[in-house]
Amino acid sequence: MKKRLLATLLAAAMGLSLLTGCGGGSSSGGGSGEAGTVDTSKEVELVMYVISDRPAGQDIVDENLNKLLKEKLNCTLKINWIGWAEYAQKYPLLFSSGEAFDMAYCAGWLGFSNLARRGAFMELDTMLQQYAPDNYALQSETALAQATVDGHLYAVPTLLPTYTTYGAIYRGDIAAEAGITDTIDTFEEVEQYCDYIVANHPEMEAINEYSSGPETSLVWTRSNGLYDIDANLRFLFYDPSAEHPTVTPLYDLEGATDFYKRMKEWCDKGYWSKSALADTDSQKTQNGKAGLTFHNIDTWSGYTVQQPDWDFKYGTMTKDVAHLPFTQDCMVISNTSKNPERALALWNLITTDQEVYDAFYYGIEGTTYELNDQGQFTILDMDLYSTNAMWAARTMELNRNQAGVPEEYDTIREGWEQTIKDGVGTEKFTGFVLDTTNITTEVAACTNAKQQYGWPLELGYTDDVEASIEEYRQAMKAAGIDKVVEECQKQLDAYIESLGQ
Amino acid sequence: MKKEGFFDEFKKNKALFAMAAPAFILVLVMSYFPMSGLILAFKEYRYNLGVFGSPFNGLQNFGYLFSSGTGWLITRNTILYNLLNLITSQLFAVIIAIFITEIHAKYFKKVTQTVILLPYFISWVVVGVFVFSIFNYETGLINSVIQTFGGEKVNFYMMPMAWPVIICAFNAWKWTGYNSVIYIAAVTGVDGEINEAAAIDGATIFQRIRYITLPSIRPTLVTMILLQVGRILRGDFEMFYQIVGNNGQLFNATDVIDTYVFRSLITNPDIGMTAAATFYQSVLCFAIIIDRQHDREEDRRRLRAVLKKEGKKLWQRMTKI
Structure with missing residues (x-):
């Protein structure tokens, strides 16, 4: 009797945890077939995640932007902010919690290729061209190649180039x-x-x-x-x-x-x-x-x-x-998105329409920012609102320099x-994207060894430089640097070969 | 006689079962269901496949903990630090509790107790800033004092062996007040008549503490220690991270499992590998607790032996420098 009860309880427990665990489910692709523009007859609310601390003036900026979006695309946008203090923990959880949202900021430093490879994003192979045609037209081939992981396009790269300079x-x-x-x-x-x-x-x-x-x-x-x-x-x-x-x-x-x-x-x-x-x-x-x-x-x-x-x-x-x-700043569509078409249409609008861009990125003219005669912006109240944190929305044409x-x-x-x-x-x-899937263990150990031995050495915190270098080298060897080097070399050679074709 | 089954039991004690139900459900939902997530330690996590759909990858996730030989070092550090912290914070707490109950001046007693409890409310982030401003080389408090008296400055951030002491001291400083509250309750609970009788018979205050107070609070002490032992493989991440920070030179002496995992994975987060570390800690903790409860008397003897041995080793390590 006791045993059976235990079994029933366990089964119930398993069932429940299955339900809670698999909330995310899989909803892939979708929306193909309808040619041309998006159907905007139904009003939708889109949800976007960005990384930065939420500004106090977000509500009034939202209100102003949504008035504009309602009129142009029959949609509203809700921007959620993940603060600097918690992004490292919270950001990966966005995609594992199964929460339904549409767009998010992503970048190399947020582990774009890693997340893409693990199925966090919706693939945009045909959708980008279909629903964001103006944005697509501005994308360079290099940029699109960088946003492609394992043969699928997983992000909309930024249209504002950044540089390798230090x-x-x-x-x-x-x-x-x-x-x-x-x-x-x-x-x-x-x-x-x-x-x-x-x-x-x-x-x-x-x-x-x-x-x-x-x-x-x-x-x-x-x-x-x-x-x-x-x-x-x-x-x-x-x-x-x-x-x-x-x-x-x-x-x-x-x-x-x-x-x-x-x-x-x-x-x-x-x-x-x-x-x-x-x-x-x-x-x-x-x-x-x-x-x-x-x-x-x-x-x-x-x-x-x-x-x-x-x-x-x-x-x-x-x-x-x-x-x-160009994936240094990019926009991704979550694989839980219910309205990827509308999200892409919105992105198309933001990145090609100055009026919408200004309302999205700088807020309300006269309240959060003002422009001088060269079109440069000044933030009026840093505590109210500075700029949006969706840095991937910036483009060469629409972006403004800050006055000063x-x-x-x-x-x-x-x-x-x-x-x-x-x-x-x-x-x-620039198109080379390293895939660390086969060497995650070694990379983790090397990252740690670099901090433990490399950083102090680089700051000169040692009495005997050569001995410390040797110590660093041994620690890296123990952490598996040879395997990492070998894998990187293999991928780099393959990349060079692919360019030659 | 008919053997009583669960349902007979249930029928007889319906009210008791009803009363226990909320707690039972709470534990089930909050503590047992989440445990199914531990399966991630053996999987390569994929966001679109979820916890149960992701493919298994064997023991690969555990690799980074042990591949470079750091696994044992950080396990040892974690255990040693926790033992040291356990002993110091409980010991000070007992001493303080006895002192406070022996004090008869009411205001002085209250003020002392409050002051000792205050550090508990200070966040480790703030403590980290304290530590930096006390020990840094250029403008640190200690070095400024040394300099004023014409001495040679000491670079604490290049002396790994100073840090077990510093960390332990700050841990005791933070927790003593909090722990002592529990002991104060225990000490106050001791029957006053016994003490009075002993005093009349000529027992000194130290004798009274040794033969009356300490034996009376022994059950509390054992419970507190047992509670702590269950967490012996969990490094207090915030404390270590805020006090030591990114100072590579100190890691061999200060790295615990939690800080190592954090540093290794902060740039390349991997849910499977993090789960593997938690799994490792949980399994070891579980083994220790089960072992602990198996035979308490035997156990106490063993604990004493281990403490003696580790204490000796630690002492040797400290005195060598």
């Missing part, structure tokens, strides 16, 4: 004080600038280093024309200009020992704190507590708006600039556009 963001006023007139874009010039800060500005650190890890190795490799195999595997590099590039761990690159020794020198000179990895303040440069940050051009333009008096300057330290993958961004921002980027040639150097590899 460089020095530094204070123009201090450089002038130090008598440096040339743009600071070499390690020697950085040294000159930092020496001046250490000697004359004891109140600040020369270089902004903090707990999320150093950027110096990236600057060093980029300035030597090397490129990382994947944004999540920044311990493996290759030379895109070589005919047969070899994937090499950072510490085995030519000149790596000298680089690490130089970093130790910088550390000993006091360019950064000896406890940098415990320091969680990432905004030291904007706040006048550090003199230089290694990062990209968009970070720089942000600084210039925040602190116009300090004359922030940008020195490109990348030998061979290329576009970042120096002209160089455009001239530097135009310069890059001129030097970038399709299929040459680093640009040749």
Whole structure:
């Protein structure tokens, strides 16, 4: 008797958990067959997820936007925000919870290819062209290839190119004080600038280093024309200009020992704190507590708006600039979406109609932003609303510069556009997407070893550089770096071969 | 005589069963159903196939924990830290509880108790900032003091062996007050007449504590320890992460299972691999608890032996530096 009851209970339990566990189910494709435009006779509410902290003014911005969308597409849009503090946990859960929603922001750093391969998104092979024809027309072949995983298109890539450059963001006023007139874009010039800060500005650190890890190795490799195999595997590099590039761990690159020794020198000179990895303040440069940050051009333009008096300057330290993958910012349709057609039609509208774009991205003119005569925008109340966090919606045509961004921002980027040639150097590899399915175990272990041994070494926290490099190398070997290198090399070779065809 | 089955039992005690039902259902729904998710540890999770539809991949998910030899290191660290924290926080809690009950000045007693309890309400994030401003090399409190007196600065972030002490101290600081509340209740529950009688017979205060108070609160102590032992393989993630942060040099001495998993998977999240780590911790915890309850007397002896041995080892490690 007892046993039977137990069995019944267990069966009930299993049944219930099956029900709760499989809530997501599978709803694939759908909506094909109807040619041309979308049927807008029925009003629908679309749900979009973006990553950032929800602004206070979201409700009034929504109201304004929805008035417009109701009229143009007979739909409304609800934007849900996942805050910075919780996105790492919550974002992957979006797709596993089975919640029905339509659109989400995605990016390489959110694990786009990983999620796509695991079936989180709806495939858009024919739908994009069908329901978002204007957007489709603007997409480059490279961009679409990057958004294709295992033969299916899983995302709508951004129409605003971003670049692989890393460089020095530094204070123009201090450089002038130090008598440096040339743009600071070499390690020697950085040294000159930092020496001046250490000697004359004891109140600040020369270089902004903090707990999320150093950027110096990236600057060093980029300035030597090397490129990382994947944004999540920044311990493996290759030379895109070589005919047969070899994937090499950072510490085995030519000149790596000298680089690490130089970093130790910088550390000993006091360019950064000896406890940098415990320091969680990432905004030291904007706040006048550090003199230089290694990062990209968009970070720089942000600084210039925040602190116009300090004359922030940008020195490109990348030998061979290329576009970042267009999936760096992209929009994905969830596989739980009930209205993928309408969602794509909405996306088409946002990315090609200035009026809708402004209402979506900047909010309400006169309330959240205003425009000057050059069409640049100013945020009126940072606490109310700044801009939307759906960065993938930006396009070359519709996007506006923030008022106060120096002209160089455009001239530097135009310069890059001129030097970038399709299929040459680093640009040749922007379509390469690494598939880590076979090496997840090793990648996880190597990521950890890099943090444990690579970061301290890169910040010069060691007494004996060569011994520490050897220790790092052994730890990486134990973590399975050889298998990772082998797999990366195999995929890179296959990519090069596929280009040749 | 007819053997009584479940249904006879049920008929007889309907009211009791009805009273137990809510708790039973709650445990079933909140604790037993979610356990079916543990199956993910053996699967390659796919979003469109769900928990039960995803394909199995054997023990592959466990690989990253052990492939590079870190698995044993972090398991050992987790257990040692928890033992150390268990002993210190309970020990201090008992001492504080006895002190507080012996204090007779009412206001002083209340104020002391409140002050000791306060750290419990401070988040580890804030504690992390404290730690950084106390121990950092350039502007840290300790180094500033050392410098003022003309000494050589100490770089704590390059001294792995200092951190077990620091972490343990902060853990005790945070939990002592909270734990002591329970012991205060136990100590106050001791019959006052026994104490008075002992005092009349000439027992000193220490004798009274040793022979009356401590034996009286022993059941509470054992329960508290047993509760903690069940969690011995769960590192207090927030504490370790906020105090140690990303300082690679300290990891060999400070890494616990939870921080290792977090760091390995933060850039490439994988639900299967995270489930594998939880599964590993749960199975070991389960084994320990079952073992614990098997034979308590035997057990206490064994625990004492283990503590003695580990304590000795730890002492040797500390004194070597």
